[in-house]
Each structure stands twice: as C-alpha cells, then as structure tokens.
Amino acid sequence: GQQVMQIPQYQHVQEGEDFTTYCNSSTTLSNIQWYKQRPGGHPVFLIQLVKSGEVKKQKRLTFQFGEAKKNSSLHITATQTTDVGTYFCAGPNNYGQNFVFGPGTRLSVLP
C-alpha cells in the first residue's frame, strides 16, 4: 500500500537555528498537505502544494513540492519557541478520497 515517510523523526535545535523536515511518498502524489500539531493539541492545516516544483512561503516557513511529485520539504528559518510541535505531511491515497499521513517530525526549540 501507499506509504508516506518523514525524516528526521526528531529534531532539537537552538532558537534561531534553521530546521528542515523531508517527506517522501512511495507513489506520485496529486498534491500534498502539511499540518502542525502542538503538544497536546490537534493537527492544524498549514498549506497545500499541487504543482510539480512548487514553492510556497509563509513568513519564515518555506514549503517545496518535488519535481517528480513524490517528495516535499518544509524549511523553517530562524526557529522560535512558538515553532515547537510535530509537523506532518499528508498525501491523498490511491483513490484520492482521503489522506495518508506521515509519522511526523517532532521539533524541539531550545531557548
């Protein structure tokens, strides 16, 4: 079946350092979504990427969709303590009716 993987599993950074998480799918994706889940919270939608090679920015966050539409990345510039949480990527299943979530990358930011 379809698999969505993310690396790294955990990342500890000093406040102000950059952070990147990578997402890889076993199949080509029509689109990919990113979610953030704060400790004790629920996933919150961040963005959706649709086009091959697409790059989108949200303030300090940069999202990229690979040319082959099988991988994606999220880069945070100059992390802040408010960035703490787990970042999930999610891609549609083979039928395109629901999403398969990756295992997430848990980010810790040391002040």
Add this chain to the structure above:
Amino acid sequence: DTGVSQNPRHKITKRGQNVTFRCDPISEHNRLYWYRQTLGQGPEFLTYFQNEAQLEKSRLLSDRFSAERPKGSFSTLEIQRTEQGDSAMYLCASSFLAGVPYEQYFGPGTRLTVT
C-alpha cells in the same frame, strides 16, 4: 466557536465495554473524517462521509467499529467490545469540498483509555 467539536474529550472504559463518540463538524462542511492517532504517530484514516454517505472505510476498521452520520450533520463512532489496543486519540475532521481541496479542520479529539 464554530470549529469542529468532539465529545467526550476523555473516556476511560473497561475492556469489553462499548463506547460511542460524537463529532460535530463545521456546519457548512460536507465531508467528515475519522482518524485514530497513537503516541508518536500520525493520524491513521478510519473512515469518511460525504454528506450522510459513508464512502470509504479503512482496513483498520474491524467489525467492532461502526460510524454513522445521520442527515449529514454530526457523526458518531462506536466501538463495541473494546480492547486495550483500542486505546488512542480519536480525531474527527471536516472539510468543504468546494474550498481548498480537502483542507481538513480537526477537532480536539477524544482520548480513549481501555483498562
């Protein structure tokens, strides 16, 4: 607050008991999803509805699990004869088909502990 709500927020039950969870989606959303999340993992899809029709069920959903969405509004997820392996966070999400495709709004979840 017009977000997705779930009740109860916490449920402790003994093995073998039945439990039912409720989800109230954002009112204009026609799609409703149920996920299960265990510690350190991403949400695992269980089932989803478009309006009142249940369109897909995961293989994870054994015959002990059943979900309904009467009249296309709120939804319930029932687990019969609970097992310790059912202990998890059960998340509900809703989306509006005509909006950002499949952008899902999650509720706060119901944490189930089976003793």
